[in-house]
Amino acid sequence: xxxxxxxxxxxxxxxxxxxxxxxxxxxxxxxxxxxxxxxxxxxxxxxxxxxxxxxxxxxxxxxxxxxxxxxxxxxxxxxxxxxxxxxxxxxxxxxxxxxxxxxxxxxxxxxxxxxxxxxxxxxxxxxxxxxxxxxxxxxxxxxxxxxxxxxxxxxxxxxxxxxxxxxxxxxxxxxxxxxxxxxxxxxxxxxxxxxxxxxxxxxxxxxxxxxxxxxxxxxxxxxxxxxxxxxxxxxxxxxxxxxxxxxxxxxxxxxxxxxxxxxxxxxxxxxxxxxxxxxxxxxxxxxxxxxxxxxxxxxxxxxxxxxxxxxxxxxxxxxx
Amino acid sequence: xxxxxxxxxxxxxxxxxxxxxxxxxxxxxxxxxxxxxxxxxxxxxxxxxxxxxxxxxxxxxxxxxxxxxxxxxxxxxxxxxxxxxxxxxxxxxxxxxxxxxxxxxxxxxxxxxxxxxxxxxxxxxxxxxxxxxxxxxxxxxxxxxxxxxxxxxxxxxxxxxxxxxxxxxxxxxxxxxxxxxxxxxxxxxxxxxxxxxxxxxxxxxxxxxxxxxxxxxxxxxxxxxxxxxxxxxxxxxxxxxxxxxxxxxxxxxxxxxxxxxxxxxxxxxxxxxxxxxxxxxxxxxxxxxxxxxxxxxxxxxxxxxxxxxxxxxxxxxxxxxxxxxxxxxxxxxxxxxxxxxxxxxxxxxxxxxxxxxxxxxxxxxxxxxxxxxxxxxxxxxxxxxxx
Numbered sequence: 071x072x073x074x075x076x077x078x079x080x081x082x083x084x085x086x087x088x089x090x091x092x093x094x095x096x097x098x099x100x101x102x103x104x105x106x107x108x109x110x111x112x113x114x115x116x117x118x119x120x121x122x123x124x125x126x127x128x129x130x131x132x133x134x135x136x137x138x139x140x141x142x143x144x145x146x147x148x149x150x151x152x153x154x155x156x157x158x159x160x161x162x163x164x165x166x167x168x169x170x171x172x173x174x175x176x177x178x179x180x181x182x183x184x185x186x187x188x189x190x191x192x193x194x195x196x197x198x199x200x201x202x203x204x205x206x207x208x209x210x211x212x213x214x215x216x217x218x219x220x221x222x223x224x225x226x227x228x229x230x231x232x233x234x235x236x237x238x239x240x241x242x243x244x245x246x247x248x249x250x251x252x253x254x255x256x257x258x259x260x261x262x263x264x265x266x267x268x269x270x271x272x273x274x275x276x277x278x279x280x281x282x283x284x285x286x287x288x289x290x291x292x293x294x295x296x297x298x299x300x301x302x303x304x305x306x307x308x309x310x311x312x313x314x315x316x317x318x319x320x321x322x323x324x325x326x327x328x329x330x331x332x333x334x335x336x337x338x339x340x341x342x343x344x345x346x347x348x349x350x351x352x353x354x355x356x357x358x359x360x361x362x363x364x365x366x367x368x369x370x371x372x373x374x375x376x377x378x379x380x381x382x383x384x385x386x387x388x389x390x
Numbered sequence: 391x392x393x394x395x396x397x398x399x400x401x402x403x404x405x406x407x408x409x410x411x412x413x414x415x416x417x418x419x420x421x422x423x424x425x426x427x428x429x430x431x432x433x434x435x436x437x438x439x440x441x442x443x444x445x446x447x448x449x450x451x452x453x454x455x456x457x458x459x460x461x462x463x464x465x466x467x468x469x470x471x472x473x474x475x476x477x478x479x480x481x482x483x484x485x486x487x488x489x490x491x492x493x494x495x496x497x498x499x500x501x502x503x504x505x506x507x508x509x510x511x512x513x514x515x516x517x518x519x520x521x522x523x524x525x526x527x528x529x530x531x532x533x534x535x536x537x538x539x540x541x542x543x544x545x546x547x548x549x550x551x552x553x554x555x556x557x558x559x560x561x562x563x564x565x566x567x568x569x570x571x572x573x574x575x576x577x578x579x580x581x582x583x584x585x586x587x588x589x590x591x592x593x594x595x596x597x598x599x600x601x602x603x604x605x606x607x608x609x610x611x612x613x614x615x616x617x618x619x620x621x622x623x624x625x626x627x628x629x630x631x632x633x634x635x636x637x638x639x640x641x642x643x644x645x646x647x648x649x650x651x652x653x654x655x656x657x658x659x660x661x662x663x664x665x666x667x668x669x670x671x672x673x674x675x676x677x678x679x680x681x682x683x684x685x686x687x688x689x690x691x692x693x694x695x696x697x698x699x700x701x702x703x704x705x706x707x708x709x710x711x712x713x714x715x716x717x718x719x720x721x722x723x724x725x726x727x728x729x730x731x732x733x734x735x736x737x738x739x740x741x742x743x744x745x746x747x748x749x750x751x752x753x754x755x756x757x758x759x760x761x762x763x764x765x766x767x768x769x770x771x772x773x774x775x776x777x
Contacts, residue, residue: 130738131734131735131737131738134737134738134743135737135743138436138442138743139436140436152740154451154739154740155740157740158442158443158448158740158741158742159442159740159742160437160442190633190634190635191634192458192558192634192635197725197731197734197735197738198734198735198737198738198739199738199739200739202454202455202735202739203454203455203464203739206454206455206456206464207454207464209456210463210464210465216456217456217458217459217635218455218456218458219458219645219725220455220725220731220735221725222722222723222725226724226725229533229537230537230725233537233538233542233557234542234543234544234557234558235537235557235558235644237634277439278439279439
């Protein structure tokens with residue numbers, strides 16, 4: 071896969087076009103968002119050009135078939151890493167880009183203040199997602215008799231929700247936050263209930279059985295985390311590379327590290343260019359920058375998605 | 391020297407048109423086989439590379455989802471969800487076919503009416519509906535009619551206080567008791583009513599007096615249903631608004647309504663054309679003969695024209711029924727839990743795509759073949775026996 075991506079000169083990234091914060095189309099038809107930026111991170115690492123990406127919009131229910139059939143090289147589309155998907159869908163999940171959990175959004179004037187009060191409610195979810203199963207499980211666990219309706223796309227849920235066909239809209243909290251920010255009646259018309267009832271690590275996935283490609287994608291993602299830990303941003307990466315004497319940073323950026331027998335560049339044999347981390351940070355940015363660009367404006371906190379030394383669980387293995 | 395007879399020159403076998411035809415057929419067949427073999431080989435190879443299941447073991451995994459209007463538990467196996475989806479497809483098919491046939495026949499007759507208004511309305515209906523894509527009609531029915539034009543549950547519409555109509559579904563009064571009791575009651579009433587009607591028809595044939603045998607049959611049916619209901623103390627339950635839902639009665643899913651309505655509207659426009667054509671195809675002399683023996687307009691249509699028209703229409707109607715059944719799979723686009731929706735959901739949740747969709751294809755094929763058999767059976771029964 072890695073060879074074919076390099077030969078093709080672009081990464082085919084399975085994504086979507088209507089999830090505010092994660093991947094939406096801007097006025098000029100380009101994909102903008104957290105997931106879209108991670109597609110660019112992969113392209114910058116593998117090909118040295120963040121724009122060498124072909125964004126392929128997929129419906130939720132089709133995403134694994136697209137991955138299995140080789141229609142896409144990598145899936146970066148709010149996809150939860152689960153055991154069944156890892157085992158049965160032929161997907162190989164990599165470093166999660168976002169640690170999420172499922173929650174519930176209701177109309178602010180509905181009077182619902184907690185999930186356990188929603189007895190007999192109609193809950194609308196996206197088709198072919200872990201959301202359906204989690205909602206069904208939560209409903210039977212709390213004995214709530216929810217009627218769970220699944221729709222192809224978020225636009226259809228939005229229509230049903232606006233028309234009052236659904237009492238609750240359940241999805242990952244990050245998605246709900248994005249959807250709430252773009253709600254036609256204003257974001258105050260919606261409330262996200264405080265309970266979170268599942269673990270949803272959203273991770274990029276590649277097809278099983280291609281270690282070289284999986285490693286390349288994985289280290290591209292990890293580089294954004296490591297860069298934040300080093301304090302390297304797209305703005306200061308050049309000056310840091312030219313001035314720093316920190317061996318770890320020099321190795322990470324693929325710069326020459328002075329040694330006893332002359333200067334050398336670390337090549338860990340990841341089948342990536344030695345300066346991939348530099349290209350990623352320079353062209354797209356570190357994890358914190360990408361988060362601040364797309365998710366902070368929605369009102370999402372870093373929370374679990376902070377660095378390990380800052381109370382979160384983002385932790386990159388050492389680059390040496 | 392006698393003139394030589396020119397005997398036809400023997401054509402070498404490779405230029406013989408019969409050989410060539412056969413050879414071409416065999417080549418085409420081989421090419422098709424080769425393509426399928428190649429596709430299957432690719433599939434096997436790809437599947438082996440990424441350890442994807444190729445058998446039907448996934449049917450035993452827990453479904454992990456629920457179906458609106460059904461008490462399927464999320465821990466029940468995928469198999470049960472498929473069965474429910476299959477039943478929902480059959481529900482749509484049965485009700486859709488019955489309603490589309492009735493509506494289509496009425497509109498087909500209307501298109502031949504002597505009344506200008508009736509005729510024009512029929513033509514406008516057919517031309518408008520027949521020229522729309524079904525998916526568009528369905529999307530419109532769901533987004534514009536059900537979601538927007540139906541009231542919200544807070545101000546649900548309560549015609550006669552018998553029904554509750556909102557964009558969360560249509561609740562109708564329903565029988566209390568098990569479906570088996572209901573089925574046995576209705577079946578026995580229908581059987582008795584049928585026997586009564588048959589006796590009346592035989593009498594009518596003997597005496598030559600028209601005595602509305604079918605009307606009597608229907609009256610008997612209604613009378614018997616009411617009688618059984620009273621005798622066994624069954625009850626009806628009226629639906630009412632309860633919080634943000636309805637309680638009691640039978641609730642029709644909003645997407646069920648949208649799907650059936652779209653399929654009926656769409657298919658009836660095609661059936662109307664078939665009925666119209668078939669009526670026109672009935673020999674003119676038949677209608678004139680009916681006039682000559684002073685049958686009324688409705689008698690002429692009911693007793694002379696329609697029975698012969700349906701004989702002509704039957705094969706074409708069968709095609710429309712098959713179309714309706716297959717088109718019911720569009721229900722997946724508006725969140726109606728029929729077979730296709732179930733397949734899509736379960737594939738999204740970890741079931742392997744190729745076996746799951748192959749199974750779905752086979753089920754549709756099975757439904758269609760059975761429908762064909764039934765239609766062919768009736769067609770043979772109705773067809774003129776030619777000697």
